[in-house]
Amino acid sequence: MNISLITSLQKQTPKALILGAFAKEKTLSFPKWPVGLKDSFRATPGAKNFTAKEGSFLFYHDKTACLVLGLGHKKDFKKEALRQIIAKTYKGQIMGKYSSASIHLDSFEITPLESIVGITAETLLMSDYRFDKYLSKKDKDGKRKDPAQNKTDISFLCAQADSSKVKKALAQAQKIASSINKARDFVNEPPNILRSHVYAKEIEKDVKSALKGCGVRVKIMGKQELKKEKMNLFLSVNAGSAFDPRLVHLTYSPKKTTKKTKHIVLVGKGLVFDTGGYSLKPPMSMINMKYDMAGSATVYGAFRAAALLGLQTKLTCLLGITDNAVNSSATMPDSIVKARNGKTVEILNTDAEGRLVLADCLDYACDQRPDYIIDAATLTGAVLVALGHEVCGLMGNDKSLMDRLLDSAKKQDEYMWALPIIDEFKKDIKSQIADLRNIGNKHYGGSAKAGAFLSEFVRDGIPWAHLDIAGVAGAQKHLPYCPSTGASGLMVRSLVQFIRHVQV
Ligand code: BES
Ligand code: MG
Ligand code: ZN
Numbered sequence: 001m002n003i004s005l006i007t008s009l010q011k012q013t014p015k016a017l018i019l020g021a022f023a024k025e026k027t028l029s030f031p032k033w034p035v036g037l038k039d040s041f042r043a044t045p046g047a048k049n050f051t052a053k054e055g056s057f058l059f060y061h062d063k064t065a066c067l068v069l070g071l072g073h074k075k076d077f078k079k080e081a082l083r084q085i086i087a088k089t090y091k092g093q094i095m096g097k098y099s100s101a102s103i104h105l106d107s108f109e110i111t112p113l114e115s116i117v118g119i120t121a122e123t124l125l126m127s128d129y130r131f132d133k134y135l136s137k138k139d140k141d142g143k144r145k146d147p148a149q150n151k152t153d154i155s156f157l158c159a160q161a162d163s164s165k166v167k168k169a170l171a172q173a174q175k176i177a178s179s180i181n182k183a184r185d186f187v188n189e190p191p192n193i194l195r196s197h198v199y200a201k202e203i204e205k206d207v208k209s210a211l212k213g214c215g216v217r218v219k220i221m222g223k224q225e226l227k228k229e230k231m232n233l234f235l236s237v238n239a240g241s242a243f244d245p246r247l248v249h250l251t252y253s254p255k256k257t258t259k260k261t262k263h264i265v266l267v268g269k270g271l272v273f274d275t276g277g278y279s280l281k282p283p284m285s286m287i288n289m290k291y292d293m294a295g296s297a298t299v300y301g302a303f304r305a306a307a308l309l310g311l312q313t314k315l316t317c318l319l320g321i322t323d324n325a326v327n328s329s330a331t332m333p334d335s336i337v338k339a340r341n342g343k344t345v346e347i348l349n350t351d352a353e354g355r356l357v358l359a360d361c362l363d364y365a366c367d368q369r370p371d372y373i374i375d376a377a378t379l380t381g382a383v384l385v386a387l388g389h390e391v392c393g394l395m396g397n398d399k400s401l402m403d404r405l406l407d408s409a410k411k412q413d414e415y416m417w418a419l420p421i422i423d424e425f426k427k428d429i430k431s432q433i434a435d436l437r438n439i440g441n442k443h444y445g446g447s448a449k450a451g452a453f454l455s456e457f458v459r460d461g462i463p464w465a466h467l468d469i470a471g472v473a474g475a476q477k478h479l480p481y482c483p484s485t486g487a488s489g490l491m492v493r494s495l496v497q498f499i500r501h502v503q504v
Helices: 035-042 045-049 079-094 113-127 164-188 196-210 223-228 232-238 289-309 354-366 382-387 399-411 423-428 446-455 492-501
Strands: 002-006 016-023 057-061 065-073 100-104 153-157 216-221 246-252 263-274 314-324 335-338 344-347 372-377 392-396 416-418 464-468
Touching: 002 113, 002 164, 016 079, 035 057, 035 065, 045 057, 065 079, 079 113, 113 153, 113 164, 164 196, 164 289, 164 492, 196 216, 196 246, 196 263, 196 289, 196 314, 223 232, 232 314, 232 335, 232 354, 246 289, 263 289, 263 354, 289 314, 289 372, 289 492, 314 354, 344 354, 354 372, 354 446, 372 399, 372 492, 382 392, 382 446, 392 399, 392 446, 399 416, 399 464, 399 492, 423 446, 446 464
Parallel strands: 002 153, 016 065, 016 100, 100 153, 263 314, 263 372, 372 464, 392 416
Antiparallel strands: 057 065, 216 246, 246 314, 335 344, 392 464
């Protein structure tokens, strides 16, 4: 999809023109519509019954196909409603039907204009996402399916299209959406292709192309380096694999830094596949475990967007990448392993592997002298029980950091909810014969107990937060701007929002 800004339709006539209308107490009035379009709308048979109810729409014909979107009552207007209206309209009425469409943004009567430009562009680009690279390009009738044929050129029609604020809003939305879609691409990639070393290389490739000149450096660590770093918990997860692990260490430095420049370390769980290991998952639970690297893709997506936007924050991004497989050298339940920070862990369930990888990565993160550490992981099935597919679990050791994350999520209309790490949960993961055990003694509260486990690897005084994205990483049937199957790309926007405002 290509999105451009235009001030008039003089040069080209789009195949479809989209207009917005708010519901009015009496008859509809369209203060920002071009005169001719108002007249032809009023002459349309269905126009009399059109009340601009939120989510309703009406087609009519002027010089081109016109589509009026009902936005509901202005006093009830919510950004998220606009996102959903735009996404549904694009997927249902435009995509694959019209090769070009223009959106008359002034007719939407929403101010400031740049905010609607940003939201609309971001939503369209998120909605246009497809993961079709493995389709053999033929549909049922044997005809070639050419994805390029389905491409739509979108233009935003607004009087202030030339203003620098509007141009900036479009450019920023493109940077964020491309990073969300990049994260989705990684998550959707199958595990027989996306081996650990391949994933690490692909990230490096993306950094060297998309982030060239943005101040980003990459270091990829392999098995030998992890051994040198004494990351034995991380290595224990990789012990049954035919493929060596990788720790991808990315840094971003903004052009100007001062003593006050904050440094955030983002840490991501990158399990390219999770079989459970010796504590093998049953077949139905193993399906979709290629998504177990979504935490790493999410933090990479946020890091990538922040670097493209040139945000004034120093960032480190640590991606702990391996699969969790079984062979004769795989870690056996009952094993006791010493973590990078010196604590010993009794591994009672090899399927509770994400916390082992993250534990060593979090200790390594503490060495980077961060102001904040935020990790993202598809850590527990229990978060689905607690919060469903729709809500991201938040845990941490610092109320003010957690509040800021909740606020960032709210501003982006993403659902995030805090779960408590109480002392009882911390006690429950103590072992009789080692410092810690990797699962609780007692059932229930699995997500926060995993959080309690992680907290043991964050040094005192460092504010840390953990996002359990096991629910939100996959398909989001209720969100029309997310694909109906596959990776959602959620939480990238919340993290970018947080990074963007952390300096103040
Ligand atoms: N990757 C899973 C968590 C998961 C489950 C993500 C379902 C997405 C959907 C994680 O490694 C895991 O297996 N966790 C176990 C922990 C348990 C053994 C304490 C779980 O949730 O069952
Ligand atoms: Mg597991
Ligand atoms: Zn896992």
